[in-house]
């Protein structure tokens with residue numbers, strides 16, 4: 001039997017590219033990382049790795065796919 005290898009992906013950076021339609025979904029899913037005023041932005045002091053699954057979910061659920069999540073394998 002081969003040894004089991006687990007791959008841990010760490011979030012390097014989260015950014016929102018132009019095109020946000022201010023739907024509020026990302027803030028509803030992960031309010032510790034995203035805030036929506038006129039458009040969405042990533043909170044400066046937020047550590048996306050504390051809620052990485054929610055950050056990825058917010059990116060997956062964005063209706064216009066403007067949330068970019070850069071990851072690195074540890």
Ligand code: SF4
Pocket residue numbers: 016019020021022023024025026027036039040058061062063064065066067
């Ligand atoms: S989910 Fe996408 S479109 Fe909606 S507020 Fe967030 S970044 Fe903007």
